Amino acid sequence: MSGHGAPSLEVDASGSRVAVVASSWHEEVMDGLIAGARTALADGGVTDVTLVRAAGSFELAVLAQACARAGFDAVVALGVIIRGGTPHFEYVSSAATDSLARVALDTGVPVGFGLLTCDTEEQALDRAGLDDSSEDKGREAAEAALATLVTLRSVLAETALGGRADR
Template identity: 80%
Template sequence: MSGHGAPSLHVDAAGARVAVVASSWHDEVMDGLLAGAQTALADAGVTDVTVLRAPGSFELPIIAQACATSGYDAVIALGVIIRGGTPHFEYVSAAATDGLARVALDTGVPVGFGLLTCDDEQQALDRAGLPDSREDKGREAVEAALATWTVLRGVRG
């Protein structure tokens, strides 16, 4: 795991309306992802934030789509899927990832991808933005979505 080569994406997004859609599994990891996302939103000047909870990661795309078609400027999707002993991991990971990409492409609304797909709980904790974590994927998802929103505003005029 390495953040080596990651861009600095901090933008001023004051005035943006943002939805954060977060799965309900793995409380400690999700608390870290949500905290990182909320800090990044505040740092970018975003004050109009709605946080919605999804039952799990599989449900992230449909809630993200509802937000994207309801006037939000960006949607941040946060979740964690940890590999188990069955193919469930592959099915849910692929469905959630493909669904979130489809939401962004079908609606033109940036979707910050904060869905962790990890082999074990420690990998998730290392990416959750907690005090002992190596990375903050909640923050990164917000920064990517807001940077994309800024570019799209320039393109669309």
């Protein structure tokens, strides 16, 4: 199970504005991912959450970038791509992954990566945070975004005070 060894990322991000950008494909999986992300954000003290729906996983990056540029403190990107019988899976998975990383690097805004790339729908359901799922990747993506946000704020505050960020 890939969730084995996952860190505890409990942080206080009260007062932060977070956008959850979620694909529209595979409704049951997406409902679970969104619910998991919302729970993690609430647990992190975030009350200002905006849900933005994307047509598909390929479109997540452009919407995440728009949210980052619009002033959201963090973005949680959620989607699912299930392998089919054509190379489409590899192209979309690679493009979506690379583009979401680029959004974070280009804007400096944390992007929680909740894009499931699975061989089967059963694998996706098992990671969706549903009652019978073994993992909750929506929650994990939101926790990662908040942990990165809090750490970035600490690093920026440290460097603004003339300290060294590499201590």
